[in-house]
Amino acid sequence: MKANCWISPNKVEVQDVPDPSILNDRDAIVRITSTAICGSDLHLLDGYVPTMQEGDIMGHEFMGEVVEVGQGVDASKLRVGDRVVVPFPIACGACAACQAELYSCCENSNPNAGIAEKMFGHPLAGIFGYSHLTGGYAGGQAEYARVPFADVNPLRLESDLSDEQVLFLSDILPTGYMGAEMCDIKSTDVVAVWGAGPVGQFAMDSARVLGAAKVIAIDKEPYRLDMAAAEGYTTVNFEDHDVRSALLELTGGRGPDKCIDAVGMEATHGAAHIHLYDKVKQAVRSETDRPHVLRQAITSCRSGGIVSVIGVYGGFVDKFPAGAWMNRSLTLRTGQCHVQRYMRPLLERIERGELNPTRIITHRLPLAEAPRGYDMFKNKEDGCEKVVLSP
Amino acid sequence: MELKGTTTVTKPPEEVYAFWSSLERFPSFMAHVDDVRMTGPRTSHWKVSAPFDREVEWDAEMTEEVPGSRLSWRSTEGADVANSGEVLFVRAPDGTSTEVRVTLTYDAPGGGLGKALARYFGEDPSQHLDDDLRRFKQVIETGQVVRSEGAPWGKRARQEFPQHPAQPLSDVELKELQA
Numbered sequence: 001m002k003a004n005c006w007i008s009p010n011k012v013e014v015q016d017v018p019d020p021s022i023l024n025d026r027d028a029i030v031r032i033t034s035t036a037i038c039g040s041d042l043h044l045l046d047g048y049v050p051t052m053q054e055g056d057i058m059g060h061e062f063m064g065e066v067v068e069v070g071q072g073v074d075a076s077k078l079r080v081g082d083r084v085v086v087p088f089p090i091a092c093g094a095c096a097a098c099q100a101e102l103y104s105c106c107e108n109s110n111p112n113a114g115i116a117e118k119m120f121g122h123p124l125a126g127i128f129g130y131s132h133l134t135g136g137y138a139g140g141q142a143e144y145a146r147v148p149f150a151d152v153n154p155l156r157l158e159s160d161l162s163d164e165q166v167l168f169l170s171d172i173l174p175t176g177y178m179g180a181e182m183c184d185i186k187s188t189d190v191v192a193v194w195g196a197g198p199v200g201q202f203a204m205d206s207a208r209v210l211g212a213a214k215v216i217a218i219d220k221e222p223y224r225l226d227m228a229a230a231e232g233y234t235t236v237n238f239e240d241h242d243v244r245s246a247l248l249e250l251t252g253g254r255g256p257d258k259c260i261d262a263v264g265m266e267a268t269h270g271a272a273h274i275h276l277y278d279k280v281k282q283a284v285r286s287e288t289d290r291p292h293v294l295r296q297a298i299t300s301c302r303s304g305g306i307v308s309v310i311g312v313y314g315g316f317v318d319k320f321p322a323g324a325w326m327n328r329s330l331t332l333r334t335g336q337c338h339v340q341r342y343m344r345p346l347l348e349r350i351e352r353g354e355l356n357p358t359r360i361i362t363h364r365l366p367l368a369e370a371p372r373g374y375d376m377f378k379n380k381e382d383g384c385e386k387v388v389l390s391p
Numbered sequence: 392m393e394l395k396g397t398t399t400v401t402k403p404p405e406e407v408y409a410f411w412s413s414l415e416r417f418p419s420f421m422a423h424v425d426d427v428r429m430t431g432p433r434t435s436h437w438k439v440s441a442p443f444d445r446e447v448e449w450d451a452e453m454t455e456e457v458p459g460s461r462l463s464w465r466s467t468e469g470a471d472v473a474n475s476g477e478v479l480f481v482r483a484p485d486g487t488s489t490e491v492r493v494t495l496t497y498d499a500p501g502g503g504l505g506k507a508l509a510r511y512f513g514e515d516p517s518q519h520l521d522d523d524l525r526r527f528k529q530v531i532e533t534g535q536v537v538r539s540e541g542a543p544w545g546k547r548a549r550q551e552f553p554q555h556p557a558q559p560l561s562d563v564e565l566k567e568l569q570a
Contacts, residue, residue, distance in 0.1 A: 003558060005556075005558065017558045017559060018558070018559040018560060018561045018562070019559060020540075020559040021559060021560065021565060023538040023539075023540075023543055023568075024535050024537060024538055025534065025535060026533070026534070026535075051552070053541070053553050053554065053556050053557070054556065055556030055557075055558050056541070056556050056557040056558065057540075057556075057557055057558045072534060072535075092529075092532065092533045092537075093533075094401060094532040094533050095401060095528075095532055095533075096399065096401050096485075096488065099401060107528065107532075108528060108529045108532055108533050108537055109537060110537075111537050111538060111539050111541075111542035112539075112541070112542055112554075113525055114518065114521065114522055114525070126537075126539060129557065132541045132542070132552070132554055132557065135539045135541065135542070136539045136540060136541015136542050136554050136555070136557045137539045137540060137541065137557055138539075138540040138541075138557045138558050138559055139557065146540070146559070148537065148539075149533070
């Protein structure tokens with residue numbers, strides 16, 4: 001089959017690879033009908049996630065049709081012919097984390113858990129196409145994929161919604177939603193979202209459906225801010241404005257009640273010297289992440305507010321504003337999304353027309369052109385917000 | 392050499408004890424254990440792989456069996472590597488899960504075999520026990536040792552990097568896996 005493979009930093013290539021086979025009894029094989037490039041794939045492309053290997057198949061946002069099931073898959077849960085969306089974290093459904101609906105912290109799905117444990121103190125769940133640290137699972141930017149614990153993970157679709165309407169249930173819609181949900185939004189809340197990429201846009205939409213009084217989008221790409229403005233959100237371009245001052249102005253000096261970091265470890269900064277400081281530290285590996293969105297969110301947030309982090313961090317950050325966090329009674333909440341928890345309720349919101357995930361799609365490409373899609377998305381060319389690939 | 396390891400599984404102590412009591416299951420998740428055969432109600436014969444395609448064997452006898460709470464054993468006289476072990480099954484604070492606490496003791500033999508064994512276990516022998524316990528948890532909670540394309544070998548996990556790339560195995564590799 002054809003698959004988009006990681007070759008080296010800044011290089012992916014569509015290659016011919018073997019078709020997947022069942023490795024565990026509860027596996028299924030899915031023929032992929034739609035897949036997407038995620039912002040977090042750019043962290044892999046850029047070489048900031050360790051344990052990538054030449055030939056690793058990329059991709060953790062995919063859906064399709066079940067073409068084979070292992071002998072251990074409960075037929076009442078999944079059968080050949082089912083149309084499914086596959087969540088990016090692989091969950092066993094049986095461990096304590098899964099029973100607590102903390103699916104992205106599954107204790108059993110990562111065969112390389114020992115390595116993750118050394119880096120993070122405790123293991124991480126397996127994730128499709130996301131380095132060997134999260135298990136070394138082949139990803140979904142391919143014609144077929146093997147899906148472990150197929151009786152637990154995939155969402156079966158019974159409605160006739162199009163692929164584009166439901167594809168993002170695999171990751172970015174639940175991720176954005178969890179970012180907003182962790183904010184415990186009240187009807188009087190002003191919610192500021194750093195990053196107007198796909199996850200940021202969905203965090204804004206989710207803040208709106210959860211009842212926020214006002215939603216503010218922070219980015220530097222005019223086309224991304226325009227996309228947010230078209231939905232009625234207030235925008236702040238950090239290249240033109242000092243973010244903290246702008247946020248104070250927009251909130252009567254209070255600061256946003258809730259702040260969402262939808263950027264993560266590769267943030268860019270309006271102030272060149274601060275950006276350079278973090279870029280150099282990251283380059284010489286004395287800091288793994290560039291955390292100034294996190295810093296800015298913490299220092300901007302209203303006292304007693306919540307800072308919710310859904311942008312991906314991979315290691316250690318420098319100059320964490322612990323004083324602001326502690327003295328002003330801020331709550332910091334975070335997590336890789338527990339996608340399985342949100343798929344069905346969000347599908348229902350899509351069916352009711354409360355959320356329209358297709359609004360962020362700007363590019364539709366055949367799988368063969370995945371490398372071009374990565375280039376456009378990374379370099380923010382041609383107004384690229386979200387690339388959907390068709391195998 | 393004494394190794395300690397612990398894990399918590401979402402099954403009650405009685406069930407986890409029963410799983411450990413059936414020693415024949417050990418080879419399915421313990422990397423170096425090739426075969427365990429019961430030779431009597433309280434005795435068993437162990438075959439464990441050692442470096443350079445060698446195999447060490449011993450007979451073991453249960454020294455304590457307290458259903459639902461404690462198992463201990465020791466090798467009998469004439470073992471290639473004298474060893475003993477103990478597993479405690481402790482109900483976790485949630486009231487339904489079990490904390491499994493394992494202690495293994497090896498009298499590392501002198502001479503070439505002892506040195507080879509030490510090398511085999513590496514600088515961090517506890518890692519082997521931790522990995523065995525992780526697979527034990529996978530088996531008792533999910534039914535099987537979990538495999539990925541990058542780490543498809545199950546209990547024969549190869550610790551070294553690079554791994555197999557995260558892409559499906561070729562027919563030749565699949566045959567090797569099934570062998």
